[in-house]
Structure formats: structure tokens, C-alpha cells
Amino acid sequence: MSFPWAEHYTPKHPAMQWIDEKLPLPRLVYNxxxxxxxxxxxxxxxWNFGVLAGLALVIQIVTGVVMAMHYGANTLVAFSTVxxxxxxxxxxxxxxxxxxxxxxxxxxxxxxxxxxxxxxGSYKAPREMVWLLGLVIFxxxxxxxxxxxxxxxxxxxxxxxxxxxxxxxxxxxxxEPIQTWLLGGFAPGNASLNRFFSLHFLLPxxxxxxxxxxxxxxxxxxxxxxxxxxxxxxxxxVPFHPYYTAKDGFGAGVFxxxxxILLFFVxxxxxxxxxxxxxxxxxxxxxxxxxxxxxxxYAILRAFTVDFFFVPAKLLGxxxxxxxxxLLFFLPWLDTSPVRSGNYRxxxxxxxWILVLDVVVLGYCGGAPAEEPYVMISQVAAAYxxxxxxxxxxxxxxxxxxxxxxxxxTEAVLNRYNIQGEQDALPGMGSDPQPSNAG
Amino acid sequence: MASVEHTNxxxxxxxxxxxxxxxxxxxxxxxxxxxxxxxxxPLIDQMNPSADVLALASTxxxxxxxxxxxxxxxxxxxxxxxVRHLTDKEIAEADKVDPSTLRDPxxxxxxxxxxxxQWLITMGVCTHxxxxxxxxxEGENRGEYGGYFCPxxxxxxxxxxxxxxxxxxxxxxxxxxxxxxDTAILVG
Numbered sequence: 001m002s003f004p005w006a007e008h009y010t011p012k013h014p015a016m017q018w019i020d021e022k023l024p025l026p027r028l029v030y031n032x033x034x035x036x037x038x039x040x041x042x043x044x045x046x047w048n049f050g051v052l053a054g055l056a057l058v059i060q061i062v063t064g065v066v067m068a069m070h071y072g073a074n075t076l077v078a079f080s081t082v083x084x085x086x087x088x089x090x091x092x093x094x095x096x097x098x099x100x101x102x103x104x105x106x107x108x109x110x111x112x113x114x115x116x117x118x119x120x121g122s123y124k125a126p127r128e129m130v131w132l133l134g135l136v137i138f139x140x141x142x143x144x145x146x147x148x149x150x151x152x153x154x155x156x157x158x159x160x161x162x163x164x165x166x167x168x169x170x171x172x173x174x175x176e177p178i179q180t181w182l183l184g185g186f187a188p189g190n191a192s193l194n195r196f197f198s199l200h201f202l203l204p205x206x207x208x209x210x211x212x213x214x215x216x217x218x219x220x221x222x223x224x225x226x227x228x229x230x231x232x233x234x235x236x237x238v239p240f241h242p243y244y245t246a247k248d249g250f251g252a253g254v255f256x257x258x259x260x261i262l263l264f265f266v267x268x269x270x271x272x273x274x275x276x277x278x279x280x281x282x283x284x285x286x287x288x289x290x291x292x293x294x295x296x297x298y299a300i301l302r303a304f305t306v307d308f309f310f311v312p313a314k315l316l317g318x319x320x321x322x323x324x325x326x327l328l329f330f331l332p333w334l335d336t337s338p339v340r341s342g343n344y345r346x347x348x349x350x351x352x353w354i355l356v357l358d359v360v361v362l363g364y365c366g367g368a369p370a371e372e373p374y375v376m377i378s379q380v381a382a383a384y385x386x387x388x389x390x391x392x393x394x395x396x397x398x399x400x401x402x403x404x405x406x407x408x409x410t411e412a413v414l415n416r417y418n419i420q421g422e423q424d425a426l427p428g429m430g431s432d433p434q435p436s437n438a439g
Numbered sequence: 440m441a442s443v444e445h446t447n448x449x450x451x452x453x454x455x456x457x458x459x460x461x462x463x464x465x466x467x468x469x470x471x472x473x474x475x476x477x478x479x480x481p482l483i484d485q486m487n488p489s490a491d492v493l494a495l496a497s498t499x500x501x502x503x504x505x506x507x508x509x510x511x512x513x514x515x516x517x518x519x520x521x522v523r524h525l526t527d528k529e530i531a532e533a534d535k536v537d538p539s540t541l542r543d544p545x546x547x548x549x550x551x552x553x554x555x556x557q558w559l560i561t562m563g564v565c566t567h568x569x570x571x572x573x574x575x576x577e578g579e580n581r582g583e584y585g586g587y588f589c590p591x592x593x594x595x596x597x598x599x600x601x602x603x604x605x606x607x608x609x610x611x612x613x614x615x616x617x618x619x620x621d622t623a624i625l626v627g
Binding site (some may be wrong): 165169281285370 | 542566604
């Protein structure tokens with residue numbers, strides 16, 4: 001599971017030895033996120049976001065359990081118990097704002113984590129399973145966030161629930177029974193609120209379990225790195241602790257400062273004012289939007305306005321939205337280039353940034369009203385999104401001429417800092433180190 | 440006697456017969472499988488609408504105060520219901536359209552009661568994703584076809600509440616209703 005030169009866990013204290021014989025949990029932790037896990041020495045700050053996502057999950061679980069202590073999952077009281085938490089419960093405002101903004105931060109770091117993976121080819125063999133499990137976590141996060149947003153039973157909660165469960169209604173024949181089954185009624189009501197609360201409490205723990213699988217699958221080949229060149233020997237790695245615990249600790253500090261700024265100074269910046277109006281089944285908000293982290297997908301949903309080949313526009317939109325995520329499950333097999341890192345793929349790099357821009361544009365259109373020019377822009381942007389993965393990536397993989405790769409991580413690091421000489425002294429290097437243009 | 444016991448004890452019957460052990464294995468797994476299904480079914484079914492939600496309700500609406508051009512919003516089975524008194528101009532506009540050009544072809548006659556064409560009674564649930572369209576309330580945007588306009592994804596309905604533009608696949612649903620008098624209807 002780990003490299004042969006990984007440091008061994010040798011408990012010195014008799015109590016630790018006693019525990020190690022009975023239940024080697026400290027050993028597991030040591031080998032997973034301690035000195036026993038060798039990590040490439042050249043990770044940049046984009047490798048912080050996995051740990052930060054874990055931190056965000058912990059924040060969500062802690063504040064969420066607290067919120068549940070003050071919440072009443074009944075349509076008669078849900079809205080007022082949330083307001084009570086805000087006004088009357090000691091530090092309740094802090095818990096709720098931390099939970100609501102914590103969700104946004106969770107998505108921010110997860111999106112950065114995903115784009116890190118896209119740029120540096122982290123989804124490629126032998127790490128396909130890491131990528132697939134990550135997508136499962138992403139889907140679970142979206143389901144959890146959606147159900148959590150319904151709980152305050154404000155206008156956006158109610159109408160969000162109606163629109164999202166309405167997606168299932170688009171499926172031919174079985175759609176409407178499924179929608180009714182999901183809601184426990186013909187429209188969101190008390191039954192829906194109760195089950196969403198139950199599942200919103202459950203799913204974060206399922207996410208935590210899949211996170212463990214994600215890390216487990218990661219630790220079999222070990223972490224990837226910015227060069228995309230695999231670890232070749234002990235000189236390419238440093239122990240996770242203290243090197244990356246320190247680096248991640250610094251990242252966590254920056255994360256928490258930014259989080260605190262949002263939390264204490266503009267806690268409603270990412271929220272929607274309509275959700276401070278209690279749910280009213282008879283009045284749709286003039287401009288109904290999901291939370292910002294769903295905007296790109298919402299734009300794809302709305303991009304379909306006309307029927308194609310007898311398939312209704314509504315069903316097309318729903319299929320496209322689900323396809324936009326399911327597509328990512330096939331990514332390891334769509335991008336066939338043997339070079340992982342975008343740093344050594346000049347053409348890929350350009351299209352990667354076009355994709356980033358495309359998703360930002362989709363996000364902007366998803367948050368905008370359903371009118372021109374946004375519909376038209378969403379259509380073009382949605383078309384590019386699919387074209388990127390289905391056409392552009394396979395073609396680039398075929399025709400691109402990648403830049404020469406360094407022989408090893410160590411060589412890349414030394415070249416970067418213009419350190420010569422040490423290279424020759426290091427064992428286990430490539431037999432014929434090429435002169436590099438870098439530096 | 441001992442030899443008979445021995446052959447039985449081998450659990451093997453010759454001539455392609457089923458072994459006793461296989462039979463017990465299949466029977467036990469089948470039995471457990473049926474049991475598992477019997478447990479899963481109620482676990483799934485509990486999420487369906489409960490009896491109190493399903494309990495049929497009918498709604499009576501008094502039409503006497505609704506002037507031509509006006510509409511009211513009420514509820515029918517916990518969902519919004521639009522009752523609209525069409526003007527002559529709106530009826531003419533709806534009749535002018537060739538139904539075969541529509542996404543969900545229907546005439547105004549088919550969507551209203553004989554002789555009471557001016558009363559357009561529909562669910563206020565957009566057939567796209569279930570938002571409440573605008574247009575029933577005073578001063579609300581009625582969209583470019585003068586009927587209803589859904590603000591969520593921009594579906595426009597005409598004065599017969601038929602889908603004309605946008606992502607919704609069907610016309611607004613006309614529920615089952617009947618006139619109890621000249622100025623009152625019973626929906627449901």
C-alpha cells in the first residue's frame with residue numbers, strides 16, 4: 001500500500017504498544033496521514049484542497065448537529081425554529097451562518113480540488129478509482145446540499161424542492177410516480193420536509209465513509225504531483241508529517257481567515273433574500289435560482305428550449321444536466337494522452353482554461369433570469385462543455401505533441417531551483433538525464 | 440443396514456437427481472429472498488403519499504365576482520388553481536390559432552365547458568418543473584401570448600393556457616370540474 005521506504009510505526013510508550021497490539025488504529029493513522037505516508041516532494045498549493053474539503057466536511061457536521069438540536073422538521077414550525085435559532089439561541093446565529101456559508105466554502109474547495117484534478121490529469125491510471133469515488137462524493141454533496149437548502153422552508157427552499165423533484169417528473173411514464181414518491185405528496189409538504197431532514201442528517205456520514213474509501217484508493221498508488229511523473233525512489237518523496245501537515249495547516253489558516261471574513265462581515269452575500277420569506281405554495285418567486293454552486297448545471301438544464309427528434313425540451317434539459325456530471329465518470333477513458341500534467345501539454349492547457357471560462361460563463365447564466373441573451377449564451381456554453389469532453393479531449397490526446405517530461409520529480413525540483421550537481425550525486429535517477437530547458 | 444445409511448449419508452443421489460444439500464440451499468436462499476422483498480416493499484412504500492395526503496378533496500369556487508379579464512388563484516389538492524374569466528378578445532385570440540401548429544394541440548373548446556367558453560379553469564402548475572406561472576394576479580406579467588408566463592424558465596402560455604414558447608412540454612392541466620350553478624363550479 002505504501003512505498004517500501006515509508007517510515008515504520010514503532011510505538012515507544014508501553015501504553016501505545018499495548019494499544020497497537022489490541023487495535024492498531026494509531027498505526028493506521030500514522031501510515032495514512034502521518035510520517036508513514038511518503039508524498040511527492042513537489043506538491044504545490046493546489047494539493048491543499050483535499051484536506052481543506054475534509055476540514056469543510058467536519059465544520060458542516062459539527063455545526064449541522066448543533067442546528068439539528070434547535071430545528072423542528074414540520075412545515076408549521078420549520079421557518080420559525082430557524083429564525084429562533086438565529087435570534088434566541090445562544091450563538092445560534094453563528095452556528096447557522098457557519099453552516100450556510102460552510103456549504104459554500106465546501107463547494108469552493110471541492111471545485112478547486114476537481115479542477116486541480118482536471119489540469120494535472122489526476123484522474124488517469126492508476127488513479128481512476130480515486131476520481132470515480134470523488135465524483136460519488138460530489139454527487140452525494142449535491143444531494144445533501146439540495147436537501148439542506150429545503151429545511152428552512154423559505155420561498156427558495158420550497159420552490160427549489162419543487163423544481164428539482166420536478167426534474168424526475170420529466171422521465172417518461174414512471175416520472176410522475178417517482179416525483180410523488182420522492183415528495184410523499186403532490187407538492188412539497190410536511191412529508192417531504194421530514195424525509196429531507198432525515199436524509200440531510202444521514203448523508204454527510206455516508207460522505208465521510210466514501211471519503212475514507214477515496215483516501216484508501218489514493219494511498220494505493222500514492223498522491224500524484226505537478227509533474228505527473230511517478231515517484232521513482234526515496235529522493236522523490238517526503239513524509240506526509242511533518243511536511244504536508246505543516247503545509248496543509250498553513251492552507252487551513254488561509255481558508256479559515258477567508259471563511260471568517262464571509263461569516264462575520266457578509267454572511268448573506270451568497271444567500272438569496274427570498275429565503276427569508278416563508279414558503280408559499282401559491283406564489284413563485286419572480287426569479288427562482290438555486291444556490292450558486294448549482295448554477296452551471298442549472299444553466300445546462302435551461303439551455304434546452306425546443307424539442308429535438310420528438311424528445312421534449314424538458315426531458316432533454318434534464319438528461320443534459322445529469323449527463324454533464326455522469327460524463328465525468330468516463331473522463332479517465334476519454335483523455336487517452338499518457339502525459340498527466342497540463343504543464344507538459346501545451347494544447348491541452350489552452351483548452352483547459354477555455355473549459356474553466358466556459359463553466360464560469362455557465363455559472364453566470366445559471367444565476368441570471370431565463371431570458372435573452374443568457375439563454376443563447378447558455379446554449380453555446382453547454383454545447384462547448386460537452387464538446388470539450390467528448391470531442392476536444394480525445395482529439396488533443398491524439399494529435400498533441402507534449403513537452404519533454406523530466407526524468408524524475410527530483411530532477412524537476414532541482415532544475416526549477418537551478419541546482420546542478422546534486423543531481424548526479426543522487427541515486428536512482430534516470431540513467432541518462434536529459435538537459436532541461438527549464439529555469 | 441449400515442451400507443444403506445452410508446449411501447444416504449453421502450447426500451448424493453445418482454441419476455441426475457437434485458442433491459438434498461442443493462435443495463436446502465436453494466430453498467433457504469429463496470425463502471430469505473422473499474423475506475427480504477417483503478421487508479423492502481413497505482420500506483419503499485412508506486415514502487408514498489399517506490392516506491391524509493391522498494384523501495380526496497374537492498374545491499368549490501364562486502365565480503360571480505370575477506370580472507372579464509380577471510383571474511383568481513385558489514387551491515385544489517394543495518396545489519394552485521387558476522380560474523380565469525376570458526374577455527371576448529382573448530377568446531378570439533385563442534380561436535385564431537391553428538391547433539395543429541401547437542406543441543400540445545388542443546382548441547379552447549376542448550379545454551372549456553360547452554357554452555361557457557369564457558371560463559378557463561386550469562391548474563396553476565407549470566408543466567415544465569412545477570412553478571406557479573404568473574398572470575392570474577393583478578398586474579402580473581402574462582407573457583408574450585397574453586395568457587400565463589412562468590418566471591422560472593420562461594414558458595409562455597396563451598389565452599387558452601396552451602404552451603406556446605419555452606421548455607414546458609404540455610398545456611396547463613385542466614382538472615375535472617362541473618358547473619353547480621351559473622356562477623359556481625365544483626372542482627374534483
